[in-house]
Amino acid sequence: MAKKVLGRGLGAYFPDIDSDTGKKKEQTDPDSTPGSPAELRERVNVILHIPIDSIRLNPHQPRTDFDTIKLQELSDSIKLHGLIQPVTVRHLGRDRFELISGERRLRATRMAGMETIPSFVREANDEQMITFAIIENIQREELNPIEVALGYQRLIDECDLKQEEVAQRVGRNRTTVTNTLRLLNLPAAIQQGLKTGKISAGHARTLVSVDDAEKQEELYQQTVENELSVRQLEELVRLIGKPRKKNTKPAAVKQQEFEYREITNRLRRTLATKVNIRKKNKGGEIKIEYYSDDELERLLNLFDSIRH
Numbered sequence: 423m424a425k426k427v428l429g430r431g432l433g434a435y436f437p438d439i440d441s442d443t444g445k446k447k448e449q450t451d452p453d454s455t456p457g458s459p460a461e462l463r464e465r466v467n468v469i470l471h472i473p474i475d476s477i478r479l480n481p482h483q484p485r486t487d488f489d490t491i492k493l494q495e496l497s498d499s500i501k502l503h504g505l506i507q508p509v510t511v512r513h514l515g516r517d518r519f520e521l522i523s524g525e526r527r528l529r530a531t532r533m534a535g536m537e538t539i540p541s542f543v544r545e546a547n548d549e550q551m552i553t554f555a556i557i558e559n560i561q562r563e564e565l566n567p568i569e570v571a572l573g574y575q576r577l578i579d580e581c582d583l584k585q586e587e588v589a590q591r592v593g594r595n596r597t598t599v600t601n602t603l604r605l606l607n608l609p610a611a612i613q614q615g616l617k618t619g620k621i622s623a624g625h626a627r628t629l630v631s632v633d634d635a636e637k638q639e640e641l642y643q644q645t646v647e648n649e650l651s652v653r654q655l656e657e658l659v660r661l662i663g664k665p666r667k668k669n670t671k672p673a674a675v676k677q678q679e680f681e682y683r684e685i686t687n688r689l690r691r692t693l694a695t696k697v698n699i700r701k702k703n704k705g706g707e708i709k710i711e712y713y714s715d716d717e718l719e720r721l722l723n724l725f726d727s728i729r730h
Contacts, residue, residue: 469508471538472519474531477511480521480555488526496526497533505531508540510554522546522554549581553591567623568613571602604630612642621645624652628659637662648694649720653713657696661687693721 509524519541521528531539546554556565556573565573577588585603589596605616605626616626625645632638641662645655682699689697689708696711712718 467542467544469540469542472511472541473517473538474528474536476517477509477519477521477528477539477541478514479525479528480523480551488529493526493530493533496530500527500531500534500536505536505540508542511541511543512546512551513543519543520551522551549577549583552576552581557592566617566619567602567605567626568617571605574599574603575606601627601630609635609639609642611639615642615646622652625650625655628652628655632659632662644691644694650694651713654694658690661690693724695721 505527507524507527509527510522511519512522514520522544528539552573556570556577574585574588574592577583577591578585583591585599586596589599592599605613605623608616608626608630612621612626612629615621616623621629621642625642629638629641632641641655641658644650644658650658682701686697686699689699689710693710695713695717698709700707700709710721712721
């Protein structure tokens, strides 16, 4: 069917234009007017070469960041080889179309100086527009976690879907959708760090478990500055949230233990790893843990910098 349509010229997607003369036809059939059932049937489930200027962008596009360098690379490839995979659009009536998915390909094709772009035309309502755009980007792993979360939230807000329904639409389990949506509760600085790759989704999910926003930002800064792994961050969060046991020890002993805890916490923050201080009758010992050769090398470099 696609091959047949591609060979029909302007009349394939502008039925009011004569393919031979390029002039506008007179309307004689009331069922062939733009937007009528007959016209819509003619323009779905087909691939057409559509003028780029006739396609408006998807207002529901979940992706907001486009890498300029990668976009230029794609544009250069399109100049040499053409666009391999069509974009997907829906027909709005007459010569108007709206992009469902493929904005990066559309931008790159325009940059390449092309006037038309191969497009697969399908039927889609607003809910499907959001869903299709999210699914395509997720399948291509082109969305960062915050963009995915915002896409899920739009399905909930604009399409009145529950989390279970969102999970069904995008092919994820509900727990994944819930945990992704929780990322939107993080402070703006941490969300931006996640979008730009300063921290991973694993780091972000760990920070979400901390109730205090100031503490979240403090831990975020430590993670970025010390290049903490997710496991190291989880350990820090665990230590912060560990409840203190009540005791009836003398005030002097309590004060000494408090001071040792403070010293231990300072060492842990400085070294970004697990540290334990054990007091003996005379003096004591400090135990520093590491989890890989790379982490040992990091600690050694840190000690060298302190020494110098």
